Amino acid sequence: MLLAHPADRLNVIRALAAPVILFVPFWYGFPGGYAFLTFVTVFFLIGETNYILHLHIHRPFAKPAWLNLLLDFAMGAATGFTASNWRIQHRYGHHRGVDKPFRTARAWEIADYSPLRALSYSTLSVLPTFWHPIAESFRKGVLADVRRPINYRWAFAEQMLLILFLAALTLWQPLLVLSYLLPWYALIAVITRYVDYLNHYGCDERNRNVYERANNSLSRAFNWGCHNFGYHTAHHLKPTAHWTELPQIHAEIADRIPARYLKPFSWSCLLFPYHCLLARRGRI
Numbered sequence: 001m002l003l004a005h006p007a008d009r010l011n012v013i014r015a016l017a018a019p020v021i022l023f024v025p026f027w028y029g030f031p032g033g034y035a036f037l038t039f040v041t042v043f044f045l046i047g048e049t050n051y052i053l054h055l056h057i058h059r060p061f062a063k064p065a066w067l068n069l070l071l072d073f074a075m076g077a078a079t080g081f082t083a084s085n086w087r088i089q090h091r092y093g094h095h096r097g098v099d100k101p102f103r104t105a106r107a108w109e110i111a112d113y114s115p116l117r118a119l120s121y122s123t124l125s126v127l128p129t130f131w132h133p134i135a136e137s138f139r140k141g142v143l144a145d146v147r148r149p150i151n152y153r154w155a156f157a158e159q160m161l162l163i164l165f166l167a168a169l170t171l172w173q174p175l176l177v178l179s180y181l182l183p184w185y186a187l188i189a190v191i192t193r194y195v196d197y198l199n200h201y202g203c204d205e206r207n208r209n210v211y212e213r214a215n216n217s218l219s220r221a222f223n224w225g226c227h228n229f230g231y232h233t234a235h236h237l238k239p240t241a242h243w244t245e246l247p248q249i250h251a252e253i254a255d256r257i258p259a260r261y262l263k264p265f266s267w268s269c270l271l272f273p274y275h276c277l278l279a280r281r282g283r284i
Contacts, residue, residue, distance in 0.1 A: 001063070007244050008061045011052050011227075015061075015071050018046040018078035025180060026173055039180065043187075050079045050192050051226050057086040058239050072158070080130075080185030081192070082162050084155035088133040092149050094196075095239050097205065101132040110201045113284045115276045117201070122194040126186070129193065134159050191269045198267045198275075199232045202260070210237060211257045216250070222266035223247070230267060233257055 003009060021042060030038045053075040055061075060068045072083035089102040102125070109121040137159060141152030170177045198215060205213050210233075217223065217230030227243040234241070234249035241249060254262070265271070265278065278284040 002067055004059070004061060004063055005242055005244075007242070008055075011055065012061050012071065014046070015049065015052055015056070015075050015078075018049045019074050021046050022078050022181075022184065026169065026176060035180070039184070042184070046078060047188075047191075048226065049075055050081055050188055051229060053079060053081060053083065053086060054090070054229075055227055055243055057083050057091055059242055076158070076162055077165065079188050080162070081188070082155075082158050084137065084150070084158040085130070085133045087150050088136055088152075088155060089129055091239070095236065099205070101136070102129050104128065110197065110203070113198075113201045113275070113279050115272075115279065118194060118197050118272075118275070121197045122190050125193040125196075126189040129189065194269050194272070195229075195267055211253065212261065215261050215263055216257065217267045218262055218264050219266035222268055226267070233261070 003012065025038060056068075056071055056075065061071060062068045076082040076085075093099060093102055104121060104124040106120065106124070109117045111117075134156065137152045137156035140146040141154070141156045144152075146152045166177070166181070169181065198217070200214055203213055203215060207213055214232040214236055216232050216234075219230060223230045228246040229235070229243075231246040231250040234246045234253065237253070238245075238249055263284070265274070265284075275284060
């Protein structure tokens, strides 16, 4: 058995298929010349790949190291977020309370929800999220050869491989990279930062009360489609818990989470106009 958990069989298939789907236009162009329609179709087919990569870096899908590495490469190419980036800025950054290098420095953005704050955070956090893991891995890996909690030298190499891969594609198909691939990576990055914003706006992430550090989406549709990611307090309490276990963990702690951190609406980025309406009505 190659998989660590049978529930991740479909996730592995989706992860390996994602780069194939994303890079089809580099070989065959856009079917019928419909570039925008192709972009939208790709989004609906593999737009959740970064959620899957998030699951994978917390709890690797496979038992063999080679398969986990292949999954790292596949999802990194499909999202623009390498597994090493996720491990540095999220698993050993965000989950350890070391967020400042990977976010904007504007505390007002997450003080409460507003469209302006959400857009500011989601866009201005993109470059720190991408750049600072590279800088940290160079400093710790290349200059110091730090190997705990991850091998930072390999983390630097993996991130450089993605950049070299992008450079090679640019030499081959410059217009397609500029008009299709870079906008795709940018969109995935902004969506990822927006969901991070929803998870923590209005929260004190340094609060001694662990039940007041995160928001929780109770939307069944969102949690069904995004592997129970809405149960964010449960995820923070047990980051390595399998995604199938999060509803039960949430049920056990729900009465300890203040009502203001329990949100009935979906975190989906497609609902941003609805989130703005809720904010205007004071219901977010």
